[in-house]
Amino acid sequence: MKEATASRQEGWKDKPPPESAWRGRQGRTRKTITAEQDRAAGGREERYVRRKDGEYALGSITLKVLPSTRRIRAYLRWSEDGRSPALYVGEVEHLTRVANLEQAWKIAQVRGMVEKRPVPAGSWASSSATRSVMRGNRGRDTAPELRIRSLLHQDGLRYRISARPLPGVRRTADLVFSRARVAVFVDGCFWHGCPDHCRPARTNSDFWRTKIEGNRARDAQTDQILADAGWRAIRIWEHEDPVRAARRVAAAVRGFAVQDDHSVP
Structure with a gap:
């Protein structure tokens, strides 16, 4: 795995990564974008960010390429107070967007940048995942x-x-x-x-x-x-x-x- 990663990074020294490694395809709908993020995170319940007010917002991973470094960087974004903050997650190095989104979500989860939203007091659902499914x-x-x-x-x-x-x-x-x-x-x-x-x-x-x-x-x-x-x-x-x-x-x-x-x- 380390050798494969190293070879990819070596291949990006002289030219940027392929767009298929970070850019989403044209014509995507909000529904397909949401489904893509859910799959990469391992489920929608894994995507929540705790805001400053203690409430939870649904997060998304954005991938960007820095021309100066030719590296793919991942950022965690969510809505808060009418703004869309972006928190740096880390670099990803796979050849496909799907794999890079999955890697970014794992980094964010390990670092505690996202967490499962707790079930509200008095809710009939046994878990946040059940509540999301039933509300849907x-x-x-x-x-x-x-x-x-x-x-x-x-x-x-x-x-x-x-x-x-x-x-x-x-x-x-x-x-x-x-x-x-x-x-x-x-x-x-x-x-x-x-x-x-x-x-x-x-x-x-x-x-x-x-x-x-x-x-x-x-x-x-x-x-x-x-x-x-x-x-x-x-x-x-x-x-x-x-x-x-x-x-x-x-x-x-x-x-x-x-x-x-x-x-x-």
């Missing part, structure tokens, strides 16, 4: 929901998004077909207790069992409230094939439309 779960506009919406829209159907089917009743459906009285719910496998994919939590298991059972009971109650009001509730698991799910919804909506047309004198 979308309540709407999930990938399965977007796909189903797209298919239904292409099929000529129109609907309301994230709306309450019944005025005065605090129950929100992902898709609402008011005229057909059809309410569609795209349920996450974990949160709603999918029999095929929901696995018991290993930590804080009593809490999660109670939470999921409560969600399932609320789902059943919601379906009954809608049925009593003359509505049809359609529940779709996030693992279901979106094409088949969209067909099921379309059949329910158009089934009402056929009956409605026949009722016209």
Whole structure:
């Protein structure tokens, strides 16, 4: 390893390091940049910097080349008081950006420049990593929901998004077909207790069992409230094939439309 590092540094004496060793590719999105930093650090929970006020900010590693030394330097950056401080981490010497980011994060972690953010007092999460994952779960506009919406829209159907089917009743459906009285719910496998994919939590298991059972009971109650009001509730698991799910919804909506047309004198 030392010989390989030495050979790289020798090769950089007469010319700068290749751009692939430090510069990110053009056209990257904020999402891909965040994912790159998360992977290099070993997880998002490993990226937090404690600010002067005691709060935590998400850090990122920036790589720069100094023309005078032809060395790649790594800096830790974060947001604080409207500014973006930069703290020198150290030099990195690999031939790829991925490897250099990983090396920089290891240096920052060993030096105590970053740390895991503690779980706030009273939080239901068993760890900061669990809290980050659960907070990241979308309540709407999930990938399965977007796909189903797209298919239904292409099929000529129109609907309301994230709306309450019944005025005065605090129950929100992902898709609402008011005229057909059809309410569609795209349920996450974990949160709603999918029999095929929901696995018991290993930590804080009593809490999660109670939470999921409560969600399932609320789902059943919601379906009954809608049925009593003359509505049809359609529940779709996030693992279901979106094409088949969209067909099921379309059949329910158009089934009402056929009956409605026949009722016209």
